[in-house]
Amino acid sequence: MSGGVLNCWVRGVGLLGPGLSDWATGRELLAEPSRWVSAPTVVPAPSRLPPAExxxxxxxxxxxxxxxxxxxxxxxxxxxxxxxxFSASTGDGANCHALCETLATPQRAVSPTRFTNSVHNAPAGYWHIATASRAPSTSLCAHDASFGAGLLEAASQCLCGQQPVLLVASDVPYPQPLQATRPLLDAMGVALLLDTVPGDAPLLRLRIEPGDAAPEGCGHAGLEALRRGIPAARALPLLQRMARGLAQPCVLEVLDGLSLAVTVEPA
Structure with missing residues (x-):
């Protein structure tokens, strides 16, 4: 890292969203968006977790x-x-809704399980327990810019610690009446495994710089609606660059007035 520029390798990608079942198929659809068809997100059961969890x-x-x-x-x-x-704008909205319902009753008895799942780092906790990992973990939220903030945090940790860092950005819709106040189109998740070394089969390299330009769209009406409708989908313009192998800057939002210029450098 020098002059405010972060350079890191992407060694693995995960993708799940409307009409996007994984990165292998999603890469082809994002490279040629005319083939993409919106469909409800199908979330697989987490086989890593024991049945009770x-x-x-x-x-x-x-x-x-x-x-x-x-x-x-x-x-x-x-x-x-x-x-x-782990970066998310929503957290577990269904659990939040259930807690609010319970607190509105005369008994107001919140179950320990509900409370455990109410914290923002619950996804990180489940993942590290399921994988028996004792590696460091950070959970953050930056509203609609949660993906960009997560990418900046993950790349910074990767380079400062000289170690692989897994970024997981995900969001799921709220139940009503919360959904009416904070509407999200569907569930979506994006994962990038960043490293300082390319590994045996490098995917590509990212050059991340600060900027002040407006975030860019997807150039496709359906994908742009997705980008605007789910905070984790703010990653789509970058994923399109990665799918096409285009060495062009991609502008992602971080906070009001701030952005990231991310350039994809194919291996």
């Missing part, structure tokens, strides 16, 4: 584990050794 896990946990597994498998790295950054 699997039943308790909320949607945000299941989406996060699904894309994290994809990225680690592609990179060929043992999840136990990988530090993580």
């Amino acid at each position: 699997r039943r308790r896990a909320g949607g945000i946990v299941k989406v996060g584990i699904a894309v994290a597994d994809q990225a680690c498998a592609q990179a060929g790295l043992d999840p136990r050794d990988v530090a993580t950054v």
Whole structure:
């Protein structure tokens, strides 16, 4: 890292969202968006979790584990050794709704399981327990810019610690009436396994710089609606660059007035 520029390798990618079942198929669809067809996100059961934890896990946990597994498998790295950054704008909305309902009753008796799942780092906790990992973990939220903030955090940790870092950005819709106030189109997750070395089968390299330009769209009406409708989908312009192997800057939002210029450098 020099002059405010972060350079790191992407060794694994995970993707799950409307009409996007994984990175292998999603890469082809994002490279040629005319072939993409929107369909409800199908979230697989988290096979890593024991049956009891699997039943308790909320949607945000299941989406996060699904894309994290994809990225680690592609990179060929043992999840136990990988530090993580979990980024989400929503958290477990269904659990939040259930807690609010309980607190509105005369008894107001919140179950310990509900309370455990109410914290923002619950997905990270489930993942590290399931993988028996003792590696460092960070959980953050930056509203609609949660993916960009997560990418900046993960790349910084990767370079400062000289170690692989797994970024997991995910969001799931809220139940009503919360959904009416904070509407999200569907569930979506994106995972990037970043490293300072390319590994045996490098995917590409990212050059990340600060900027102040406006975030860019997807150039496709359906994908742009997805980008605007799910915070984790703010990753789509970058994923399109990665799918096409285009060495062009991609502008991602971080906070109001701030952005990241991310250039994809194919291996």
